[in-house]
Amino acid sequence: MTVNELLDRLLRSFQVYYNVKREDVTPPFVAEAEFHTHDEQFFLVKSAVLAEAESREYIYFAKEFLLDKT
Secondary structure, three states: OOHHHHHHHHHHHHOOOOEEEOOOOOOOOOEEEEEEEEEEEEEOEEEEEEEEEEEEEEEEEOOOOOOOOO
């Protein structure tokens, strides 16, 4: 399996939960994955917010042909 095939397979698995972008990515990266979520808890009416949480995750993918300790 080539590096490109492995990357395609990995990115397909991330597309289930993340928005994967392969174009206009900042070098040295070849892809980016973004995940955004917003959650609120209300008490009886929407104007009475008890809790609110927002989460943002970013993953950057780069191709490396050799991994070493340096």
